[in-house]
Amino acid sequence: MKEVFKGMQANIPLAVSAIAYGGIFGVISGNQGVSWAEMLTMDLLLFAGSAQLVMIEMWHSPIPVLAIGLAVLIVNMRYLLIGASLQPVFDGRPFWQKALGMHLVADENWAVTIAAHRNGGTCPAFLVGGGLLLLTAWTFATITGNLLGGQIVEPERWGLDFAFVAVFAALSLSLWQGRDDLLPWLVAAGLAVAGEHLLPGKLYIALGGVGGALTAVVLEIVQTKRTAAAGEDTIAQLAVIGKEEDR
Amino acid sequence: MNDLFQFGAIPAILLASGLTYTLRLGGLLLADRLPGSGPARRFLDCLPGTILLSLTVPGALHSGIEGMLGLVACLLVFLRTRNLLLTMTAGMAGVCLFRWVGYFS
Secondary structure, X not given: OHHHHHHHHHOHHHHHHHHHHHHHHHHHHHHOOOOHHHHHHHHHHOOOHHXXXXXXXXXXXXXXXXXXXHHHHHHOOHHHHHHHHOHHHHOOOOHHHHHHHHHHOOHHHHHHHHHXXXXXXXXXXXXXXXXHHHHHHHHHHHHHHHHHOOOOOOHHHHOHHHHHHHHHHHHHHHHOOOHHHHHHHHHHHHHHHHXXXXXXXXXXXXXXXHHHHHXXXXXXXXXXXXXXXXXXXXXXHHHHHHHHHHO | OOOOOOOXXXXXHHHHHHHHHHHHHHHHHHHHHOOOOOHHHHHHHHHHHHHHHHHHHHHHHHOHHHHHHHHHHHHHHHHHXXXXXXXXXXXXXXXXXXXXXXXXX
Protein backbone atom coordinates (compact mmCIF):
# COMPACT_ATOMS: atom_id res chain seq x y z
CA MET A 1 0.00 0.00 0.00
CA LYS A 2 2.89 2.33 0.80
CA GLU A 3 4.28 1.70 -2.69
CA VAL A 4 0.91 2.63 -4.24
CA PHE A 5 1.11 6.06 -2.57
CA LYS A 6 4.74 6.46 -3.53
CA GLY A 7 3.77 5.76 -7.14
CA MET A 8 0.96 8.33 -6.95
CA GLN A 9 3.31 10.93 -5.49
CA ALA A 10 5.95 10.36 -8.15
CA ASN A 11 3.37 10.87 -10.92
CA ILE A 12 1.86 14.13 -9.63
CA PRO A 13 3.66 16.37 -12.17
CA LEU A 14 2.46 14.18 -15.02
CA ALA A 15 -1.08 14.07 -13.61
CA VAL A 16 -1.12 17.88 -13.61
CA SER A 17 -0.31 18.00 -17.29
CA ALA A 18 -2.74 15.12 -17.97
CA ILE A 19 -5.51 17.25 -16.41
CA ALA A 20 -4.60 20.21 -18.62
CA TYR A 21 -4.54 18.06 -21.73
CA GLY A 22 -7.53 15.96 -20.75
CA GLY A 23 -9.63 19.12 -20.35
CA ILE A 24 -8.84 20.33 -23.85
CA PHE A 25 -9.27 16.83 -25.22
CA GLY A 26 -12.67 16.56 -23.53
CA VAL A 27 -13.83 19.80 -25.17
CA ILE A 28 -12.74 18.52 -28.59
CA SER A 29 -14.56 15.22 -27.99
CA GLY A 30 -17.77 17.09 -27.16
CA ASN A 31 -17.47 19.14 -30.36
CA GLN A 32 -16.97 15.89 -32.32
CA GLY A 33 -20.25 14.50 -30.97
CA VAL A 34 -18.77 11.99 -28.54
CA SER A 35 -21.16 11.57 -25.58
CA TRP A 36 -19.92 11.65 -21.98
CA ALA A 37 -20.81 7.96 -21.61
CA GLU A 38 -18.73 7.03 -24.67
CA MET A 39 -15.86 9.15 -23.36
CA LEU A 40 -16.06 7.55 -19.90
CA THR A 41 -16.04 4.04 -21.37
CA MET A 42 -12.99 4.91 -23.47
CA ASP A 43 -11.20 6.45 -20.46
CA LEU A 44 -11.76 3.39 -18.29
CA LEU A 45 -11.34 0.56 -20.82
CA LEU A 46 -8.82 1.97 -23.28
CA PHE A 47 -6.91 4.46 -21.07
CA ALA A 48 -4.54 5.63 -23.80
CA GLY A 49 -4.57 9.33 -24.71
CA SER A 50 -3.14 9.30 -28.22
CA ALA A 51 -5.31 6.34 -29.29
CA GLN A 52 -8.41 8.06 -27.90
CA LEU A 53 -7.54 11.19 -29.86
CA VAL A 54 -7.34 9.14 -33.06
CA MET A 55 -10.67 7.50 -32.21
CA ILE A 56 -12.60 10.70 -31.68
CA GLU A 57 -11.21 12.09 -34.92
CA MET A 58 -12.80 9.07 -36.66
CA TRP A 59 -16.05 9.34 -34.66
CA HIS A 60 -18.48 9.98 -37.51
CA SER A 61 -21.76 8.13 -38.00
CA PRO A 62 -21.71 5.29 -39.05
CA ILE A 63 -18.74 4.53 -36.84
CA PRO A 64 -15.99 2.73 -38.84
CA VAL A 65 -15.37 -0.03 -36.28
CA LEU A 66 -12.67 -1.98 -38.14
CA ALA A 67 -10.82 1.11 -39.37
CA ILE A 68 -10.76 2.41 -35.79
CA GLY A 69 -9.42 -0.94 -34.58
CA LEU A 70 -6.61 -0.86 -37.13
CA ALA A 71 -5.70 2.78 -36.36
CA VAL A 72 -5.58 2.07 -32.62
CA LEU A 73 -3.43 -1.00 -33.23
CA ILE A 74 -0.91 1.14 -35.13
CA VAL A 75 -0.90 3.96 -32.58
CA ASN A 76 -0.54 1.58 -29.64
CA MET A 77 2.01 -0.86 -31.11
CA ARG A 78 4.59 0.67 -28.78
CA TYR A 79 2.78 -0.89 -25.80
CA LEU A 80 4.09 -4.29 -26.90
CA LEU A 81 7.61 -2.99 -26.26
CA ILE A 82 6.63 -1.03 -23.17
CA GLY A 83 5.07 -4.22 -21.78
CA ALA A 84 8.22 -6.20 -22.57
CA SER A 85 10.43 -3.60 -20.87
CA LEU A 86 8.43 -3.99 -17.64
CA GLN A 87 9.51 -7.62 -17.31
CA PRO A 88 12.10 -6.86 -14.57
CA VAL A 89 9.46 -5.00 -12.51
CA PHE A 90 6.99 -7.92 -12.62
CA ASP A 91 9.63 -10.67 -12.45
CA GLY A 92 8.38 -13.61 -10.34
CA ARG A 93 4.99 -12.00 -9.61
CA PRO A 94 1.76 -14.01 -9.88
CA PHE A 95 -0.26 -13.81 -13.10
CA TRP A 96 -3.16 -11.85 -11.58
CA GLN A 97 -0.82 -8.99 -10.68
CA LYS A 98 0.46 -8.88 -14.24
CA ALA A 99 -3.04 -9.06 -15.70
CA LEU A 100 -4.38 -6.26 -13.48
CA GLY A 101 -1.27 -4.10 -13.45
CA MET A 102 -0.73 -4.00 -17.20
CA HIS A 103 -4.11 -2.38 -17.86
CA LEU A 104 -2.94 0.67 -15.91
CA VAL A 105 0.22 1.23 -17.97
CA ALA A 106 0.40 4.60 -19.71
CA ASP A 107 3.51 6.25 -21.17
CA GLU A 108 3.77 8.50 -18.11
CA ASN A 109 3.70 6.04 -15.21
CA TRP A 110 5.74 3.56 -17.26
CA ALA A 111 8.56 6.10 -17.66
CA VAL A 112 8.46 7.09 -13.98
CA THR A 113 8.42 3.43 -12.87
CA ILE A 114 11.31 2.37 -15.12
CA ALA A 115 13.41 5.30 -13.86
CA ALA A 116 12.58 4.40 -10.23
CA HIS A 117 13.40 0.76 -10.93
CA ARG A 118 16.84 1.68 -12.25
CA ASN A 119 17.48 3.87 -9.20
CA GLY A 120 17.09 1.18 -6.56
CA GLY A 121 14.22 -1.07 -7.55
CA THR A 122 10.46 -0.81 -7.39
CA CYS A 123 7.42 -3.08 -7.53
CA PRO A 124 4.15 -3.40 -9.49
CA ALA A 125 2.27 -1.49 -6.75
CA PHE A 126 4.31 1.63 -7.56
CA LEU A 127 3.30 1.35 -11.21
CA VAL A 128 -0.35 0.74 -10.25
CA GLY A 129 -0.38 3.77 -7.92
CA GLY A 130 0.82 6.00 -10.73
CA GLY A 131 -1.71 4.43 -13.11
CA LEU A 132 -4.63 4.98 -10.72
CA LEU A 133 -3.69 8.63 -10.22
CA LEU A 134 -3.36 9.22 -13.97
CA LEU A 135 -6.61 7.37 -14.70
CA THR A 136 -8.47 9.50 -12.14
CA ALA A 137 -6.94 12.76 -13.40
CA TRP A 138 -7.50 11.85 -17.04
CA THR A 139 -11.11 10.70 -16.54
CA PHE A 140 -12.03 13.72 -14.39
CA ALA A 141 -10.54 16.17 -16.90
CA THR A 142 -11.91 14.61 -20.09
CA ILE A 143 -15.45 14.24 -18.71
CA THR A 144 -15.43 17.79 -17.34
CA GLY A 145 -14.24 19.12 -20.71
CA ASN A 146 -16.80 16.99 -22.56
CA LEU A 147 -19.72 18.23 -20.42
CA LEU A 148 -18.70 21.89 -20.22
CA GLY A 149 -17.60 22.33 -23.82
CA GLY A 150 -16.87 25.87 -24.89
CA GLN A 151 -13.83 27.66 -26.14
CA ILE A 152 -10.59 25.81 -26.63
CA VAL A 153 -7.75 27.53 -24.86
CA GLU A 154 -4.34 27.42 -26.52
CA PRO A 155 -2.14 25.13 -24.47
CA GLU A 156 0.95 26.36 -26.35
CA ARG A 157 0.66 29.81 -24.81
CA TRP A 158 1.27 28.39 -21.36
CA GLY A 159 3.97 25.93 -22.37
CA LEU A 160 1.65 23.03 -21.46
CA ASP A 161 2.50 21.20 -24.66
CA PHE A 162 6.06 21.22 -23.38
CA ALA A 163 5.35 19.63 -20.00
CA PHE A 164 5.57 16.05 -21.35
CA VAL A 165 8.76 16.78 -23.28
CA ALA A 166 10.38 18.32 -20.18
CA VAL A 167 9.53 15.41 -17.89
CA PHE A 168 10.35 12.69 -20.42
CA ALA A 169 13.70 14.29 -21.28
CA ALA A 170 14.58 14.43 -17.59
CA LEU A 171 13.60 10.76 -17.16
CA SER A 172 15.74 9.82 -20.18
CA LEU A 173 18.74 11.32 -18.38
CA SER A 174 18.20 9.05 -15.39
CA LEU A 175 18.06 5.98 -17.65
CA TRP A 176 21.56 6.63 -19.06
CA GLN A 177 23.77 3.66 -18.16
CA GLY A 178 27.10 4.66 -19.66
CA ARG A 179 29.03 5.00 -22.91
CA ASP A 180 27.68 1.73 -24.33
CA ASP A 181 24.29 3.46 -24.62
CA LEU A 182 25.54 6.26 -26.87
CA LEU A 183 25.24 4.60 -30.28
CA PRO A 184 21.92 2.81 -29.53
CA TRP A 185 20.45 6.12 -28.31
CA LEU A 186 21.62 8.00 -31.38
CA VAL A 187 20.13 5.29 -33.63
CA ALA A 188 16.85 5.38 -31.68
CA ALA A 189 16.57 9.18 -31.95
CA GLY A 190 17.48 9.15 -35.65
CA LEU A 191 14.99 6.40 -36.52
CA ALA A 192 12.22 8.05 -34.49
CA VAL A 193 12.68 11.38 -36.26
CA ALA A 194 12.85 9.73 -39.70
CA GLY A 195 9.96 7.37 -38.90
CA GLU A 196 7.72 10.22 -37.79
CA HIS A 197 7.79 11.54 -41.36
CA LEU A 198 7.49 8.16 -43.09
CA LEU A 199 5.23 5.94 -40.94
CA PRO A 200 1.54 6.19 -39.96
CA GLY A 201 0.32 6.76 -36.40
CA LYS A 202 2.87 6.45 -33.65
CA LEU A 203 4.79 3.59 -35.26
CA TYR A 204 7.94 5.73 -35.16
CA ILE A 205 8.18 5.10 -31.40
CA ALA A 206 8.29 1.33 -31.95
CA LEU A 207 10.77 1.77 -34.82
CA GLY A 208 13.15 3.89 -32.73
CA GLY A 209 12.78 1.62 -29.70
CA VAL A 210 13.46 -1.62 -31.57
CA GLY A 211 16.18 -0.16 -33.81
CA GLY A 212 18.09 1.33 -30.87
CA ALA A 213 17.85 -1.80 -28.74
CA LEU A 214 18.92 -4.02 -31.68
CA THR A 215 21.95 -1.76 -32.18
CA ALA A 216 22.91 -2.45 -28.56
CA VAL A 217 22.63 -6.20 -29.16
CA VAL A 218 24.80 -6.05 -32.31
CA LEU A 219 27.39 -3.91 -30.49
CA GLU A 220 27.56 -6.41 -27.65
CA ILE A 221 28.01 -9.37 -30.02
CA VAL A 222 30.79 -7.55 -31.90
CA GLN A 223 32.51 -6.66 -28.63
CA THR A 224 32.29 -10.22 -27.32
CA LYS A 225 33.82 -11.54 -30.54
CA ARG A 226 36.61 -8.98 -30.35
CA THR A 227 37.37 -9.93 -26.74
CA ALA A 228 37.32 -13.61 -27.67
CA ALA A 229 39.66 -12.96 -30.62
CA ALA A 230 41.97 -10.95 -28.35
CA GLY A 231 41.94 -13.88 -25.91
CA GLU A 232 42.98 -16.31 -28.66
CA ASP A 233 45.81 -13.96 -29.65
CA THR A 234 47.11 -13.96 -26.07
CA ILE A 235 47.04 -17.77 -25.94
CA ALA A 236 48.89 -17.92 -29.29
CA GLN A 237 51.51 -15.49 -27.99
CA LEU A 238 51.94 -17.49 -24.79
CA ALA A 239 52.41 -20.61 -26.89
CA VAL A 240 55.13 -18.86 -28.95
CA ILE A 241 56.84 -17.65 -25.77
CA GLY A 242 56.60 -21.18 -24.37
CA LYS A 243 58.24 -22.66 -27.48
CA GLU A 244 61.02 -20.08 -27.38
CA GLU A 245 61.71 -20.95 -23.77
CA ASP A 246 61.88 -24.64 -24.68
CA ARG A 247 64.73 -23.92 -27.02
CA MET B 1 -29.44 4.46 -24.46
CA ASN B 2 -29.29 5.90 -27.97
CA ASP B 3 -28.34 9.29 -26.56
CA LEU B 4 -25.47 7.82 -24.60
CA PHE B 5 -24.03 5.40 -27.15
CA GLN B 6 -24.50 5.84 -30.87
CA PHE B 7 -24.65 2.81 -33.14
CA GLY B 8 -21.28 1.04 -33.36
CA ALA B 9 -19.75 2.94 -30.42
CA ILE B 10 -19.60 -0.01 -28.03
CA PRO B 11 -18.08 -2.48 -30.54
CA ALA B 12 -15.49 0.15 -31.56
CA ILE B 13 -14.48 0.88 -27.97
CA LEU B 14 -14.37 -2.82 -27.04
CA LEU B 15 -12.24 -3.68 -30.07
CA ALA B 16 -9.80 -0.82 -29.47
CA SER B 17 -9.56 -1.63 -25.74
CA GLY B 18 -9.11 -5.36 -26.35
CA LEU B 19 -6.31 -4.80 -28.85
CA THR B 20 -4.55 -2.32 -26.57
CA TYR B 21 -4.78 -4.61 -23.54
CA THR B 22 -3.48 -7.54 -25.61
CA LEU B 23 -0.46 -5.46 -26.62
CA ARG B 24 0.21 -4.35 -23.03
CA LEU B 25 -0.05 -7.77 -21.41
CA GLY B 26 1.29 -9.62 -24.47
CA GLY B 27 4.56 -7.69 -24.41
CA LEU B 28 5.12 -8.58 -20.78
CA LEU B 29 4.27 -12.28 -21.24
CA LEU B 30 6.50 -12.52 -24.33
CA ALA B 31 9.40 -10.97 -22.41
CA ASP B 32 8.86 -13.54 -19.63
CA ARG B 33 9.68 -16.26 -22.16
CA LEU B 34 12.94 -14.66 -23.27
CA PRO B 35 16.16 -16.08 -21.77
CA GLY B 36 17.50 -14.20 -18.73
CA SER B 37 20.92 -13.55 -20.24
CA GLY B 38 22.66 -12.96 -23.56
CA PRO B 39 21.41 -10.85 -26.50
CA ALA B 40 17.73 -10.99 -25.49
CA ARG B 41 18.55 -9.56 -22.05
CA ARG B 42 20.67 -6.79 -23.55
CA PHE B 43 17.73 -5.97 -25.85
CA LEU B 44 15.31 -5.66 -22.92
CA ASP B 45 17.84 -3.67 -20.84
CA CYS B 46 18.29 -1.11 -23.57
CA LEU B 47 14.58 -0.86 -24.49
CA PRO B 48 13.38 1.66 -21.85
CA GLY B 49 15.99 4.23 -22.87
CA THR B 50 15.43 3.86 -26.60
CA ILE B 51 11.60 3.99 -26.30
CA LEU B 52 11.72 7.04 -24.05
CA LEU B 53 14.08 8.80 -26.44
CA SER B 54 11.84 7.94 -29.40
CA LEU B 55 8.87 9.40 -27.49
CA THR B 56 10.76 12.58 -26.61
CA VAL B 57 13.10 13.62 -29.43
CA PRO B 58 10.55 14.27 -32.25
CA GLY B 59 8.40 16.36 -29.88
CA ALA B 60 11.42 18.30 -28.68
CA LEU B 61 12.45 19.07 -32.25
CA HIS B 62 8.93 20.31 -33.07
CA SER B 63 9.11 22.81 -30.24
CA GLY B 64 11.72 24.85 -32.13
CA ILE B 65 14.48 27.07 -30.75
CA GLU B 66 12.38 28.07 -27.72
CA GLY B 67 11.84 24.39 -27.00
CA MET B 68 15.55 23.61 -27.22
CA LEU B 69 16.38 26.45 -24.81
CA GLY B 70 13.60 25.30 -22.47
CA LEU B 71 14.91 21.76 -22.68
CA VAL B 72 18.42 22.84 -21.65
CA ALA B 73 16.91 24.83 -18.76
CA CYS B 74 14.87 21.91 -17.47
CA LEU B 75 17.68 19.35 -17.84
CA LEU B 76 19.96 21.62 -15.77
CA VAL B 77 17.26 21.90 -13.09
CA PHE B 78 16.81 18.12 -13.09
CA LEU B 79 20.54 17.46 -12.74
CA ARG B 80 20.70 19.89 -9.79
CA THR B 81 17.51 18.88 -7.98
CA ARG B 82 16.39 15.44 -9.28
CA ASN B 83 12.85 16.76 -8.78
CA LEU B 84 10.36 16.18 -11.61
CA LEU B 85 7.81 18.81 -10.55
CA LEU B 86 10.51 21.50 -10.46
CA THR B 87 11.90 20.23 -13.77
CA MET B 88 8.50 20.45 -15.45
CA THR B 89 7.80 23.91 -14.01
CA ALA B 90 11.21 25.17 -15.13
CA GLY B 91 10.72 23.73 -18.62
CA MET B 92 7.25 25.27 -19.01
CA ALA B 93 8.32 28.62 -17.57
CA GLY B 94 11.39 28.64 -19.83
CA VAL B 95 9.36 27.87 -22.96
CA CYS B 96 6.71 30.49 -22.06
CA LEU B 97 9.37 33.10 -21.47
CA PHE B 98 11.22 32.40 -24.69
CA ARG B 99 7.95 32.31 -26.69
CA TRP B 100 6.68 35.58 -25.26
CA VAL B 101 10.04 37.25 -25.84
CA GLY B 102 9.92 35.96 -29.42
CA TYR B 103 6.30 37.17 -29.75
CA PHE B 104 7.04 40.73 -28.67
CA SER B 105 10.36 41.19 -30.45
